[in-house]
Amino acid sequence: MQIRLTLKHLSGSRANREDVLALPAVREIILGRDPECDVRYGEADDLVSRKHLKILATDDHPARFMVIDLGSRNGTFVNRQRVFGAVLLSPGGHVQLGAGGPEFEFGLAPRPLNPPPARPVSRLLTKRLLLKASLAIFFLALCAAGYAGWLRLTPVWQHWRSEQSARENRMKTLKAGVLASVTGIDVQWSVIDRQTGTPLARAYVANEHFSHTALLPLLDGAPAALPAFILGPDRQIETLLVPAVSSHAGRIVGGAWNSSGLIVSANGAALTAVPREHPWNIPWQWEGEGSAGVLLVTESTEVTQMVPLAASQFPRWIPNASGFFAEQLSTEPPAAVHGRRVTSSDLSVDITVAIKRSGRLVKAKLGAESSGAWLVTPVAGSPPVKPIAAPLPAHAGAVSTNQPVWVVGSEIEIAKIQHVTSDGLFELSSPVSSEGRVVFDQSGHPLGLCIPGAHSKTGGGFAITIRSELVLSGDAANGYAAQP
Numbered sequence: 001m002q003i004r005l006t007l008k009h010l011s012g013s014r015a016n017r018e019d020v021l022a023l024p025a026v027r028e029i030i031l032g033r034d035p036e037c038d039v040r041y042g043e044a045d046d047l048v049s050r051k052h053l054k055i056l057a058t059d060d061h062p063a064r065f066m067v068i069d070l071g072s073r074n075g076t077f078v079n080r081q082r083v084f085g086a087v088l089l090s091p092g093g094h095v096q097l098g099a100g101g102p103e104f105e106f107g108l109a110p111r112p113l114n115p116p117p118a119r120p121v122s123r124l125l126t127k128r129l130l131l132k133a134s135l136a137i138f139f140l141a142l143c144a145a146g147y148a149g150w151l152r153l154t155p156v157w158q159h160w161r162s163e164q165s166a167r168e169n170r171m172k173t174l175k176a177g178v179l180a181s182v183t184g185i186d187v188q189w190s191v192i193d194r195q196t197g198t199p200l201a202r203a204y205v206a207n208e209h210f211s212h213t214a215l216l217p218l219l220d221g222a223p224a225a226l227p228a229f230i231l232g233p234d235r236q237i238e239t240l241l242v243p244a245v246s247s248h249a250g251r252i253v254g255g256a257w258n259s260s261g262l263i264v265s266a267n268g269a270a271l272t273a274v275p276r277e278h279p280w281n282i283p284w285q286w287e288g289e290g291s292a293g294v295l296l297v298t299e300s301t302e303v304t305q306m307v308p309l310a311a312s313q314f315p316r317w318i319p320n321a322s323g324f325f326a327e328q329l330s331t332e333p334p335a336a337v338h339g340r341r342v343t344s345s346d347l348s349v350d351i352t353v354a355i356k357r358s359g360r361l362v363k364a365k366l367g368a369e370s371s372g373a374w375l376v377t378p379v380a381g382s383p384p385v386k387p388i389a390a391p392l393p394a395h396a397g398a399v400s401t402n403q404p405v406w407v408v409g410s411e412i413e414i415a416k417i418q419h420v421t422s423d424g425l426f427e428l429s430s431p432v433s434s435e436g437r438v439v440f441d442q443s444g445h446p447l448g449l450c451i452p453g454a455h456s457k458t459g460g461g462f463a464i465t466i467r468s469e470l471v472l473s474g475d476a477a478n479g480y481a482a483q484p
Contacts (some may be wrong), residue, residue: 003063004109005029005055010094013042020109022068026059029099030070047074047098051411053107054091065089066107071184071437072409073258074098084360174444175412181446182408183439184356185261185272185376189280190244191319192256192350193342196327199350201249203240203326205294205334209306219292219308225250227293229309230324230337236314237284237295238324238341239284248329251289253319255279259436259452260409261355261376262466268355268362269377273436273449273464276372280320280349303338314378317465320347371424373449397445399426399465405447409437424465441462 003023009015019039021029029038036052041048044136049072057063066086069076077096089095089106096103099192141258155367190199204225209218219226227250228240257279261270293314297305317323325346326339353362353376404415407428419427427450428439436452448463 003057005065005108006107007039008105010103010105012045012048012097014039014102014104020085023057027059027063028054030054032070032072041097041102045097045102049073049097050077052097053083053095056086064196067095069410071260072098074101084356142392178406178408178412178440178444181263183261183263183268183270184410185270185353185436186256186356186361187259187351188254188256188353189349189351190252191280191347193325194346194348196243199244199252199254200323200325200347201244201246201252202289203242203246203248203329204250205248205296205306205329207294218294218306222292223290227289227314228296228334229293229315230296230298230326232324232341237309237313238318238322239315239323239336240296241323241342242329243327246329247363248326253284257436257452260438260450261448262438262449264375264390267378268364268382270355271449271466272374272376273372273451274369274374275452276462278349281318284317284319288315289314292310296334296337298337301338303334303337306334320344320349372451373466397441397443397447399447404442406440406442407437407450408440415439425462425466428461428463 005019005021005023007019007021009017009019021038023029024038030051031037031039031041031048031054032050032052033041033043033045034049037051041052049070051070052072053070053076054068056066056068058066065088067076067078067083067089068086069083075098077086077093078089078100080096081087091107093106094103095106099319175442192199205228207218207222207224207226208215212218228248229239231239232238241253244252257275259272261272263270289311291311293309293311295305295307295309296303297307322341322343324337324339326337328336328338330336351366353364353366355364355376355378356362363379364376364382365379367377371377399417399420401417401420405415405417405428407413409417416429417426418429428450437450438446439448439450440446446466448465450461450463
């Protein structure tokens with residue numbers, strides 16, 4: 001009897017709905033925002049990747065069900081535990097697409113109690129069956145008459161079938177090598193003070209002030225803590241920063257992104273693309289910082305005024321450029337600010353990288369950066385990496401318009417190159433490139449690295465070309481370095 005699955009949606013755009021799905025012949029269903037998914041989420045579910053996860057039924061009797069993450073940006077959680085690789089899913093289990101994303105309860109639909117009664121066979125149906133049987137006998141007679149001719153064609157057929165089987169095996173081996181040569185890359189960055197080595201965070205102060213003898217809210221209806229700014233000596237509003245461990249620390253100045261990398265050595269070194277603009281060198285996005293803030297006006301180090309500040313008045317701020325670092329900020333409400341103004345010469349960016357291998361994260365470091373590509377290598381003492389199943393050609397393939405390609409993350413998807421620019425970029429027809437994947441031609445040659453978060457006007461994405469001068473040299477013992 002065909003298996004029917006039930007997905008009872010608890011949150012997200014499909015909340016309060018229940019999907020009942022008959023498991024297809026391929027014994028798997030795919031969930032995500034892509035129109036081709038078996039269960040499609042709406043664009044409002046921005047934590048869900050286009051092809052986020054799949055539920056796979058085994059061939060056991062009775063069947064067991066597995067959840068497999070498809071290289072999603074925000075991860076998959078089964079019963080509040082993040083999935084790496086394949087995880088067993090039992091009826092009643094809860095699955096969440098991204099931390100804070102939509103969630104559903106998995107189940108199996110009950111089987112019918114009694115099969116429907118069989119219909120009696122009519123006389124007309126009996127006559128039709130007899131006619132079909134007569135035609136089948138006639139057809140078998142014709143086949144027997146041509147049997148001698150078929151024997152002559154048998155060697156030709158066997159030769160063609162042998163070549164066809166060899167081509168299919170070569171293609172399977174090639175695709176297995178391509179998948180084995182691609183790995184997930186997690187990047188996190190933060191801004192630190194060079195003098196103290198302290199990670200910095202946005203400063204928050206309590207939404208309160210003294211009025212005579214009473215402690216009253218500074219802004220009615222606003223949150224209990226508000227982002228703080230300071231009026232600099234040049235009468236310009238500065239972003240107020242504090243040590244990340246301070247009691248006034250709010251949102252840490254930093255961020256993260258996920259991408260894919262091309263393994264270039266057996267020790268796990270990989271090439272990956274970086275965003276076209278480093279996030280620490282572009283204006284800070286104030287979304288989620290609240291609709292209002294507090295401007296601290298000081299004389300020397302003493303706070304003389306606390307002025308409400310609307311979100312539209314927040315300064316245009318680049319994290320790695322400037323700010324006011326409050327090394328000490330007195331207790332609520334702030335009475336004094338001890339610190340100094342910092343610029344890009346006082347700040348530095350700390351970057352940590354992890355390579356996903358065999359369902360685990362391996363700590364890595366940046367080896368080199370060239371033309372939008374990063375080389376990342378596992379740090380000393382990391383677990384060994386299994387050798388690549390089928391080594392790929394060492395050189396990059398040619399890139400041309402209208403060329404069919406493979407876009408590879410945790411699986412292979414078909415796309416086409418729409419446009420090639422003069423600065424080493426090419427545009428793809430498939431929007432999956434925005435999630436940072438690796439592009440191969442259909443002969444298995446690596447072509448490019450998709451830029452994380454880069455969307456084109458036509459709905460696709462951009463990738464940087466892997467040029468011959470980016471081919472790596474060296475060995476696993478001495479490490480790898482990008483050729484200039």
